Amino acid sequence: MVPLWMYLAVAAALFCLGTYTVLSRRNAVAVLMGIELMLNAVNLNLVAFWRFQSPLNMAGQAFTAFVLVVAAAEAAVGLAIIISMYRSRRSVTVDDVDMLRW
Amino acid sequence: MNVLNEWAFIGVFFLIAPLLPALPILLGAVFAPHKPNAIKTATYECGVETVGDTWVQFKVQYYIYGLIFLVFDVEMVFLFPWALAYKQLDFFAFGAGLLFIFLLTDALFYAWGKNALTWE
Amino acid sequence: MDCINQLAQCLNQGGMDSGLAQFISIFLGVVLVATFPLLVTILLIWVERKFAARIQDRIGPNRVGPFGLLQPIADVVKLLSKENITPAGADKPIYNLAPPFMVAAVLLVWAVIPLTPYHFGVDLEIGALYVITVASIGTLAVMMAGWASNNKYALLGAFRVVAQLISYEVPLAMAVLIPVMLAGSMSLQDIVKAQYGMWFVFAAPLSAILFFISSQAETGRAPFDLLEAESELVAGFNIEYSGMKFAMFFAGEFMHVFTNGVLMAVLFTGGWIGPFAEQAPLLGLIYLLGKASVWYMISLWVRNSVPRLRIDQMMDFNWKFLVPMSILNVLVIAFLLQVIKQVGLTPIDPNNFIQNLPQTVVLLLGNVFVGYIMLSWVRSKGRQARAADEAKKMPAAAVHAVGD
């Protein structure tokens, strides 16, 4: 079997790529894609730890399912906000979103 | 066959499945004539050139269907294990499932009441 | 699968590395399982055309070979000689990947179908979920095809198809929950074996109907063929495809219809179960294909006789009728199963027909109840709508009468 640290390394790399997408892309949809990548890195970690630490405990799988729910809710509401923003501002770049600044 | 062998089968299947239909396409590429010209490769559009972007803006309705589908898809994630274990479960589990489905049906009825499900 | 394992042993004894032998046997198994539906599809093209012709009072293909049986081969030869036109401005990699993926999405289902008691690709622990999962790849292929073509019609068509496909996936998955619940397993082989005593179609006819309708919509066949609507719109998402790539979309569709028949057989009408299927596995295959053909024929019959729905009707039908019905169906069956368990009507030997009867009757009554509620509700809704319509028309009609 592939050792635990390899899975963790992949998850760490994925998390960093996701973070970089969030920090550097101008398009808000791309930013949300980055967040999905980060959530999936978390999921990978959860399942890897579950498999290696406590394969008989259901917490690992159950929490992965709950992260999935959060990811789905985040994508649904996040994309709705972006669509709404596009309709009022004709733009989806993160620089232009300063509605909440004042 | 052990479990991982089963998944090796699925894995190989995932690689082979697109290749089998790709074969006749490649055969077609060998046998079929290939003489493209500007008129032939032009976008199909009632005889006139496409005006503007292909990617015109679409209605929000599509997104809303996608949204409700996403939520029901995630619901399946929980209902499948529930249904799978149902034979071992008691009335409490039925109540839990009932409440779970009831809450989601609320969302469906909300969307219904807001006319979000109606195609205009 | 046993013959493949034997082959692996055979190769192993012949001095081959055991891992390599195993890989070769897996590879051969995959090719075998994947080629089978493709071969069936070639025959299906003939069946489909003949069937449609008979319904429309025509003869259908009858020139090439006996009864026109070689017609599909002639079709393939013709399609091979057609030029593949790639539109200018297409996103080439995605444009070329979409047709094979469309077929692959259907082909992948066959990996878990139990063909006989002993022959199947694999018997996955999560088979039923796998079937639904794989279907979602087809949705993606449609989206990619529509987008990569760089054509407004194609993209609009793809949007509509995707909206249709994802909408009807909800009642589809809900309908699959019932066999899983009744069998207590997601493995398709277990689901078939749980039907020794009684086919699930008797205990859960509503979910069978739900599955049938929504899988018909998933194939994009009439009455749900908005995506093509050959006689009205241009072809929809596959408009920019030609030659063999275009043919692949249709091969995928033909195969999808038959695969749905097979799934109906496996999930609801007992798969390979029949007299002597255990002793002679080949009989099991014949039973399975026979049952699948019956469902397939019904699907063709519906396709050729029911007129096309409008897109708003189709969406309303799904979200305002099928989805609530499937939810109610799951709840009622879950409730009745608990009651049956508490009362003690659960069959002690699930393979015994007589012992299965009480449970089946109770579940059937539950189904009738759900069906009655939904239909009477729709009827009252329809009556209200008609009354509102009448009320709106009334003054206009009165004015008209005065004018005369």
Next chain:
Amino acid sequence: MVVGGLTPQAIAFGFFTILTLGGAFGVVLNKNLVRGAVWLIVSLFGIAGMFVLLSAPFLAAVQVMVYIGAIGILFTFAVMLTRSMTNMRQRFTTQWWSALIVVGLLFVFLMSGVIVPVWGGISPEQAGDVVATTTDLGVALVDGNQFVLPFEVASLLLTAAIIGAIVIARQHEEE
């Protein structure tokens, strides 16, 4: 079976790593956001493969169903609804290089945590072959002592998400 000193599992792991990280690079660097959505799907498919290797086939199937079937489609819809693919001349914000430094530091930090055996050097042999099944998950989800509350809250969250998203997405429709 051993090919070049690697077990089939290791080969599969390598393949899925390439899919996951390659897809993630595609998400970061793409010039066209529909392609970006495809790359995202490739990446998440790789994760599904890893779930299979970690003997969680149910989660793998769910991953494909939810991400490829639903979230991928939703992203494609959103990209097209906002015409994001047309105004991609400036992909990155002005602080992309400082973000690179921050993320580089984060990666070094995370990797140092991974490489240094903080978790008592769990060996694969310790993990054991007996794994909880999907049925166990179903039992645990509606067990009063385990996850029944999160189970209901998940449903509530999804309901809230649907209502919120519909309200937000449709707020300009009346005008």
